[in-house]
Amino acid sequence: xxxxxxxxxxxxxxxxxxxxxxxxxxxxxxxxxxxxxxxxxxxxxxxxxxxxxxxxxxxxxxxxxxxxxxxxxxxxxxxxxxxxxxxxxxxxxxxxxxxxxxxxxxxxxxxxxxxxxxxxxxxxxxxxxxxxxxxxxxxxxxxxxxxxxxxxxxxxxxxxxxxxxxxxxxxxxxxxxxxxxxxxxxxxxxxxxxxxxxxxxxxxxxxxxxxxxxxxxxxxxxxxxxxxxxxxxxxxxxxxxxxxxxxxxxxxx
Amino acid sequence: xxxxxxxxxxxxxxxxxxxxxxxxxxxxxxxxxxxxxxxxxxxxxxxxxxxxxxxxxxxxxxxxxxxxxxxxxxxxxxxxxxxxxxxxxxxxxxxxxxxxxxxxxxxxxxxxxxxxxxxxxxxxxxxxxxxxxxxxxxxxxxxxxxxxxxxxxxxxxxxxxxxxxxxxxxxxxxxxxxxxxxxxxxxxxxxxxxxxxxxxxxxxxxxxxxxxxxxxxxxxxxxxxxxxxxxxxxxxxxxxxxxxxxxxxxxxxxxxxxxxxxxxxxxxxxxxxxxxxxxxxxxxxxxxxxxxxxxxxxxxxxxxxxxxxxxxxxxxxxxxxxxxxxxxxxxxxxxxxxxxxxxxxxxxxxxxxxxxxxxxxxxxxxxxxxxxxxxxxxxxxxxxxxxxxxxxxxxxxxxx
Ligand code: SF4
Ligand code: SF4
Numbered sequence: 001x002x003x004x005x006x007x008x009x010x011x012x013x014x015x016x017x018x019x020x021x022x023x024x025x026x027x028x029x030x031x032x033x034x035x036x037x038x039x040x041x042x043x044x045x046x047x048x049x050x051x052x053x054x055x056x057x058x059x060x061x062x063x064x065x066x067x068x069x070x071x072x073x074x075x076x077x078x079x080x081x082x083x084x085x086x087x088x089x090x091x092x093x094x095x096x097x098x099x100x101x102x103x104x105x106x107x108x109x110x111x112x113x114x115x116x117x118x119x120x121x122x123x124x125x126x127x128x129x130x131x132x133x134x135x136x137x138x139x140x141x142x143x144x145x146x147x148x149x150x151x152x153x154x155x156x157x158x159x160x161x162x163x164x165x166x167x168x169x170x171x172x173x174x175x176x177x178x179x180x181x182x183x184x185x186x187x188x189x190x191x192x193x194x195x196x197x198x199x200x201x202x203x204x205x206x207x208x209x210x211x212x213x214x215x216x217x218x219x220x221x222x223x224x225x226x227x228x229x230x231x232x233x234x235x236x237x238x239x240x241x242x243x244x245x246x247x248x249x250x251x252x253x
Numbered sequence: 254x255x256x257x258x259x260x261x262x263x264x265x266x267x268x269x270x271x272x273x274x275x276x277x278x279x280x281x282x283x284x285x286x287x288x289x290x291x292x293x294x295x296x297x298x299x300x301x302x303x304x305x306x307x308x309x310x311x312x313x314x315x316x317x318x319x320x321x322x323x324x325x326x327x328x329x330x331x332x333x334x335x336x337x338x339x340x341x342x343x344x345x346x347x348x349x350x351x352x353x354x355x356x357x358x359x360x361x362x363x364x365x366x367x368x369x370x371x372x373x374x375x376x377x378x379x380x381x382x383x384x385x386x387x388x389x390x391x392x393x394x395x396x397x398x399x400x401x402x403x404x405x406x407x408x409x410x411x412x413x414x415x416x417x418x419x420x421x422x423x424x425x426x427x428x429x430x431x432x433x434x435x436x437x438x439x440x441x442x443x444x445x446x447x448x449x450x451x452x453x454x455x456x457x458x459x460x461x462x463x464x465x466x467x468x469x470x471x472x473x474x475x476x477x478x479x480x481x482x483x484x485x486x487x488x489x490x491x492x493x494x495x496x497x498x499x500x501x502x503x504x505x506x507x508x509x510x511x512x513x514x515x516x517x518x519x520x521x522x523x524x525x526x527x528x529x530x531x532x533x534x535x536x537x538x539x540x541x542x543x544x545x546x547x548x549x550x551x552x553x554x555x556x557x558x559x560x561x562x563x564x565x566x567x568x569x570x571x572x573x574x575x576x577x578x579x580x581x582x583x584x585x586x587x588x589x590x591x592x593x594x595x596x597x598x599x600x601x602x603x604x605x606x607x608x609x610x611x612x613x614x615x616x617x618x619x620x621x622x623x624x625x626x627x628x629x630x631x632x633x634x635x636x637x638x639x640x641x642x643x644x645x646x647x648x649x650x651x652x653x
Contacts, residue, residue, distance in 0.1 A: 150363015
């Protein structure tokens with residue numbers, strides 16, 4: 001199976017009890033074997049349900065660490081609220097975290113959010129044995145939570161430590177964002193919002209706090225704000241030496 | 254030494270041993286069940302140390318599985334009669350160890366219930382998926398190989414089967430080593446030397462396991478291993494241990510050559526706490542220098558008890574080595590912003606800690622139980638005990 005096909009489903013199945021059912025039992029697994037198209041992101045309202053994510057678009061973010069405030073954690077809290085995680089024990093999921101970095105040569109420090117960089121050539125997708133890790137045509141890297149066997153090889157392979165493994169049973173989940181014990185997960189770029197024409201919760205929260213450090217947009221559209229800024233400003237790809245061509249860019253570091 | 258002597262394994266002792274091993278397996282399965290129902294939160298694994306003790310056990314068994322087949326390869330492919338007599342046992346151990354290792358690997362998955370998914374969804378780019386195919390093929394080829402050795406009607410094919418198994422197992426170990434080699438962002442694993450190092454490790458661990466099992470079988474049957482055979486096997490073992498030692502030195506020297514790897518080397522070799530101790534005491538002293546000295550010693554080297562003891566030390570050292578490679582490699586933080594100091598709530602830039610839990614250990618032990626149980630039962634019902642027929646072994650075949 002090719003890795004960059006769009007696996008977003010035709011979304012005739014909104015029924016979450018059905019999704020629950022899929023979580024259990026061998027019969028359901030056999031069903032999954034022949035219907036890998038049934039994935040978690042079955043609420044695609046931004047575009048017509050049968051319309052596939054298009055490769056004309058490449059979703060990305062530009063993060064301005066100059067605007068990102070040390071001590072501000074609004075993007076992280078917003079992400080946790082949106083996607084249903086909290087806590088910072090070593091076993092807790094953290095799809096996004098604030099990283100404080102200090103240049104050892106000149107002593108300069110920066111604060112910035114770090115999350116899945118939505119690589120164009122994602123190592124997590126390359127190593128995933130089942131194909132559960134995949135990249136949509138529009139550049140968003142996701143985990144198909146029904147195919148992930150929880151081997152955690154993707155976590156070993158990701159250079160950004162962007163992925164988390166669900167270590168225990170979860171309660172009170174957002175039905176838009178199914179998560180589950182024993183599977184690996186990461187930032188989805190709030191695909192459920194993006195597909196409805198919105199933007200990631202972190203970007204919204206950052207604007208709401210008045211920092212505007214996170215700019216979301218289409219890197220393929222030369223007229224988008226993000227493309228213009230990437231074209232004119234000095235932006236960085238974190239670990240650019242790895243040649244992964246990430247979708248999340250940084251400015252000011 | 255005749256077949257009958259070996260077949261008279263005392264009934265009761267056999268059942269007691271089988272029951273004991275069965276119990277170890279059951280406890281291991283129970284531990285896996287506990288981990289699955291509660292989630293990995295009951296293990297020492299975290300989002301920082303994602304592969305823990307079960308991987309150490311599993312990788313040891315998988316690597317040893319391919320190495321133990323070396324004995325058969327030397328017999329069939331290179332035509333050495335002493336090894337040929339040991340080929341069936343060697344092939345059996347290969348299957349048994351692989352079964353044990355894979356079971357542990359599988360039961361440590363987040364979703365072991367999705368085995369069918371793993372078998373039906375393949376990402377052919379993934380080295381992991383390639384490994385699954387190689388493991389499955391290994392079972393088939395080695396089983397066929399055992400058949401050609403046991404059944405006179407197909408004996409003519411034995412050499413071909415042996416040769417295929419030989420090639421297959423090299424591919425298998427290379428692929429196992431490459432699982433780590435693909436993790437380019439992790440400093441511990443970005444070395445090209447890892448794959449060949451795994452092959453040589455497999456030779457050493459595999460032969461050590463073989464010698465332990467063989468010693469046990471001889472003792473069980475009240476037999477003594479011929480000194481000439483013992484001498485050859487221990488010389489081979491010493492060669493392998495020396496080769497692993499050499500690769501270990503090269504691995505660390507090449508890392509030291511690259512300035513960006515210094516921090517990592519400092520961690521493993523000097524101030525990594527448990528990992529440094531395991532490296533120097535476990536891998537180097539217990540797993541390499543002491544057994545090497547014993548094996549090469551003029552009198553200890555030909556004493557079957559001390560050879561057995563050396564083999565056990567090599568196995569322990571192997572576990573230490575894999576612990577350092579697998580867990581030490583993850584404990585050292587990823588450098589996401591090279592040249593910068595990093596801190597975060599997700600433990601960026603910090604050394605990660607791992608406290609293995611009892612269930613993980615029991616699961617690993619259960620895997621060893623599986624390997625030994627398969628061996629014990631198979632040895633009893635089929636002819637796996639080496640039969641050296643000295644009338645047919647020319648003298649020069651015994652001296653090299
Ligand atoms: S940042 Fe990590 S998880 Fe995200 S696409 Fe890249 S390799 Fe995969
Ligand atoms: S943990 Fe899941 S998503 Fe990650 S590599 Fe394994 S199967 Fe793929």
